[in-house]
Amino acid sequence: MTAIDDYFAVFGLPRKLSVDGEALRTRFYELSRAHHPDFHQGADAEAQAETLARSALVNRAYRALRDPLARVEYLIALEEGRDTREGAPARPAAPEELLAEMMEVQEALEEAKAAGMDDGACARLREERERLQERKRAEEDALVGRAADWDAVLDSGADRRPLLEWFKARLAARAYLRTVIDDLSEALGEDLESHVSHRRH
Amino acid sequence: MSRIVGIDLGTTNSLVAYVDRGVPRVIPDADGRALLPSIVAYTPAGVLVGDAARRQLVRNPARTIYSVKRLMGRGYEDVRGDLAHLPFEVVPAAEVVRIRVGEREVTPPEVSAQILRALKQRAEGALGEKVEQAVITVPAYFNDSQRQATKDAGRIAGLEVLRIVNEPTAASLAYGLQKLAQGTIAVYDLGGGTFDISILRVKDGVFEVLATNGDTHLGGDDIDRVLVDWLLEDIRAVHGTDLSGDAEARQELRLAAEAAKCRLSFEARTQLAIPFGEFVYRRDITREDLEARLGPLVERTLGPCRLALGDAGLSPADVDEVVLVGGSTRVPLVRRRVEALFGKAPHSQLNPDEVVALGAAVQAQILAGGITDMLLLDVTPLSLGIETLGGIVSVLIARNTTIPTMAKEQFTTSADGQTVVDLHVLQGERELARDNRSLARFELRVDPMPAGMPKIEVTFLIDANGILQVHAKELRTGKEASIEVRPTYGLTEAEVERMVDESFEHAEADVAARLLIEAQTEADNVANHVQRALTQGAQLAEPGERERIEAALARLREARAGRDRDLIHERTTEVNRATERLAEAMMDAALKGALASKRADRILESS
Numbered sequence: 001m002t003a004i005d006d007y008f009a010v011f012g013l014p015r016k017l018s019v020d021g022e023a024l025r026t027r028f029y030e031l032s033r034a035h036h037p038d039f040h041q042g043a044d045a046e047a048q049a050e051t052l053a054r055s056a057l058v059n060r061a062y063r064a065l066r067d068p069l070a071r072v073e074y075l076i077a078l079e080e081g082r083d084t085r086e087g088a089p090a091r092p093a094a095p096e097e098l099l100a101e102m103m104e105v106q107e108a109l110e111e112a113k114a115a116g117m118d119d120g121a122c123a124r125l126r127e128e129r130e131r132l133q134e135r136k137r138a139e140e141d142a143l144v145g146r147a148a149d150w151d152a153v154l155d156s157g158a159d160r161r162p163l164l165e166w167f168k169a170r171l172a173a174r175a176y177l178r179t180v181i182d183d184l185s186e187a188l189g190e191d192l193e194s195h196v197s198h199r200r201h
Numbered sequence: 202m203s204r205i206v207g208i209d210l211g212t213t214n215s216l217v218a219y220v221d222r223g224v225p226r227v228i229p230d231a232d233g234r235a236l237l238p239s240i241v242a243y244t245p246a247g248v249l250v251g252d253a254a255r256r257q258l259v260r261n262p263a264r265t266i267y268s269v270k271r272l273m274g275r276g277y278e279d280v281r282g283d284l285a286h287l288p289f290e291v292v293p294a295a296e297v298v299r300i301r302v303g304e305r306e307v308t309p310p311e312v313s314a315q316i317l318r319a320l321k322q323r324a325e326g327a328l329g330e331k332v333e334q335a336v337i338t339v340p341a342y343f344n345d346s347q348r349q350a351t352k353d354a355g356r357i358a359g360l361e362v363l364r365i366v367n368e369p370t371a372a373s374l375a376y377g378l379q380k381l382a383q384g385t386i387a388v389y390d391l392g393g394g395t396f397d398i399s400i401l402r403v404k405d406g407v408f409e410v411l412a413t414n415g416d417t418h419l420g421g422d423d424i425d426r427v428l429v430d431w432l433l434e435d436i437r438a439v440h441g442t443d444l445s446g447d448a449e450a451r452q453e454l455r456l457a458a459e460a461a462k463c464r465l466s467f468e469a470r471t472q473l474a475i476p477f478g479e480f481v482y483r484r485d486i487t488r489e490d491l492e493a494r495l496g497p498l499v500e501r502t503l504g505p506c507r508l509a510l511g512d513a514g515l516s517p518a519d520v521d522e523v524v525l526v527g528g529s530t531r532v533p534l535v536r537r538r539v540e541a542l543f544g545k546a547p548h549s550q551l552n553p554d555e556v557v558a559l560g561a562a563v564q565a566q567i568l569a570g571g572i573t574d575m576l577l578l579d580v581t582p583l584s585l586g587i588e589t590l591g592g593i594v595s596v597l598i599a600r601n602t603t604i605p606t607m608a609k610e611q612f613t614t615s616a617d618g619q620t621v622v623d624l625h626v627l628q629g630e631r632e633l634a635r636d637n638r639s640l641a642r643f644e645l646r647v648d649p650m651p652a653g654m655p656k657i658e659v660t661f662l663i664d665a666n667g668i669l670q671v672h673a674k675e676l677r678t679g680k681e682a683s684i685e686v687r688p689t690y691g692l693t694e695a696e697v698e699r700m701v702d703e704s705f706e707h708a709e710a711d712v713a714a715r716l717l718i719e720a721q722t723e724a725d726n727v728a729n730h731v732q733r734a735l736t737q738g739a740q741l742a743e744p745g746e747r748e749r750i751e752a753a754l755a756r757l758r759e760a761r762a763g764r765d766r767d768l769i770h771e772r773t774t775e776v777n778r779a780t781e782r783l784a785e786a787m788m789d790a791a792l793k794g795a796l797a798s799k800r801a802d803r804i805l806e807s808s
Contacts, residue, residue: 052665053662
């Protein structure tokens with residue numbers, strides 16, 4: 001596995017989830033002014049390549065840390081010591097009851113497709129999707145809501161594995177919900193819009 | 202460092218600008234015109250660019266290329282739908298679009314290079330110095346191939362392209378330099394052929410693009426097409442004549458429709474009167490007529506606006522200012538729709554035709570070190586991914602990621618002794634590879650080893666131009682791995698090299714010199730023919746005729762040694778005239794000779 005860069009270190013921050021957004025942006029602008037290729041046009045090829053790589057790292061780091069949810073995702077990846085690309089977070093099995101429930105949704109979707117997706121079916125699927133989106137938001141709020149707990153665990157020196165596992169399970173549930181929402185959107189012919197929501201974080 | 206100019210290489214018009222003592226200025230031509238029509242004509246007398254090309258467009262539609270920007274970085278299949286509207290011939294089935302003009306075929310980057318060269322010469326004339334470096338703008342929604350094609354065009358024109366900048370972002374720089382836009386701004390850019398929306402945060406000299414979206418096939422050209430189709434139908438109904446297959450008539454209508462559209466931005470009604478041989482087509486058009494036809498096109502710009510807002514995590518109310526860029530935003534309907542969407546009146550304090558070029562000049566000045574307090578942080582408009590098993594795309598870099606950016610991915614082999622690993626890189630937002638834009642295929646070369654042993658780390662880096670660079674490293678040895686790139690819709694390095702060489706040849710022999718060479722070649726041809734005729738037809742010459750021809754030839758040789766093209770032409774004609782009678786006599790004799798020999802054959806056969 002490709003070693004994962006420490007984005008917290010790029011900004012001189014501890015590996016904590018509470019980050020001051022404004023301060024992060026200010027630092028991001030400072031680092032950009034220092035490393036952006038625009039300001040190194042006169043440098044030799046080797047120095048330019050270095051600047052380019054440095055600037056790319058700063059941009060990746062900012063992207064991963066600026067959003068509270070993306071930050072959790074990234075931190076888990078960093079703690080796990082492996083690269084989980086965007087859209088492919090750590091994937092333990094999602095909770096059993098969620099899996100069973102999602103199976104039902106998938107079955108309902110297959111039936112609606114087989115029946116030719118009439119207006120009634122579309123309306124029901126839209127409703128279902130609305131409910132799942134609500135649930136996904138709840139998962140996301142829960143994830144962000146425990147950020148302070150993580151920082152407290154770090155400060156106290158307690159075992160952080162239980163909380164790490166909890167984060168992973170929630171992320172898995174969210175990933176699962178996202179897949180089902182995307183399937184519903186695609187069936188409803190609205191896949192483009194759904195891409196927005198799932199690429200946002 | 203020599204001066205860096207900023208160039209707006211537009212679908213309809215192109216401009217060049219530079220920063221003069223802190224103020225960006227557009228460089229006009231000798232007649233004071235800032236806009237260079239993006240039209241290139243390949244005529245027997247040479248290549249014409251701009252107004253000169255435009256003036257002969259109706260007479261020479263097959264060899265006059267306009268809107269070439271819509272063909273940049275594209276394949277034949279992409280532009281098939283456009284072909285019915287384009288009077289010039291696109292060579293079928295080629296991966297990269299090729300346009301046939303007479304005997305030769307040209308690629309879109311070569312055509313664009315002609316426009317860039319004209320702007321380069323304009324700038325050199327105005328500034329009194331060599332111009333060899335430029336910043337060139339492209340639509341924000343241009344993909345990697347389209348950006349690369351633009352960079353290639355610059356190289357062919359003898360320009361080092363230091364930066365490719367997105368048009369809406371460039372516009373924001375021009376506004377920002379004069380502190381005309383601050384906070385969260387939306388730049389709505391509807392040009393001749395493309396549409397872009399960019400959402401930026403402008404604060405303390407940093408121009409941070411939050412999200413961008415668009416349609417690289419939507420602009421003033423499409424409005425004109427809709428109008429032409431409407432007028433063709435009207436002519437059919439009123440005059441009973443179908444002109445849709447008549448290339449010249451279509452061009453005539455296109456120019457008239459374009460002019461009427463522009464007038465209707467300021468007037469409520471306008472009149473067309475176009476003579477077509479046997480009849481004159483007259484038509485009153487009101488602004489309502491126009492708006493009824495282009496409503497659906499304007500509607501198509503709103504979806505990307507909503508997506509960009511969504512990607513930026515903003516609602517329309519969060520936007521402080523809406524800036525309009527591009528000539529097509531003069532259409533009142535566009536302004537109304539934009540205002541309705543964002544809930545605030547858009548503005549265009551800076552000339553929407555010039556603002557992109559001005560911004561390109563600002564970016565050029567930043568690169569030159571002349572402006573140090575402004576920084577542009579742009580994004581990549583499309584997600585970048587690789588094809589994995591089952592034709593599924595695995596996204597490596599999400600759209601709207603700030604550039605430069607990079608992603609690393611590890612690859613290995615699946616069979617023992619395998620020496621090549623194929624990678625297929627794509628851009629787009631769809632799940633399946635076949636629904637996305639293929640950028641290139643890469644071949645990684647590895648030493649033969651058991652399956653799974655090689656560890657190749659591939660770095661996908663999108664630079665500040667939004668152009669992909671790929672590097673590979675064998676992790677075991679730390680050596681750079683060999684990688685071969687096959688761009689799907691681009692020119693290879695060797696092709697660009699060749700075009701650069703050719704263009705140098707063309708550039709050195711400017712039009713006048715080329716015409717002189719043509720005249721000299723013609724003179725030599727004629728002289729050779731006549732010399733041969735004098736030898737072969739000596740017995741057919743009348744008294745004094747030989748002397749007259751030889752005198753004319755001597756005069757031609759004299760002119761041929763000089764550089765006066767007209768004189769060479771004149772003397773060539775004289776020689777032709779002096780030889781006319783003798784040539785005829787020789788032709789007669791040859792004909793008779795042929796008949797005589799046939800007769801002789803028959804006699805031999807029958808005996």
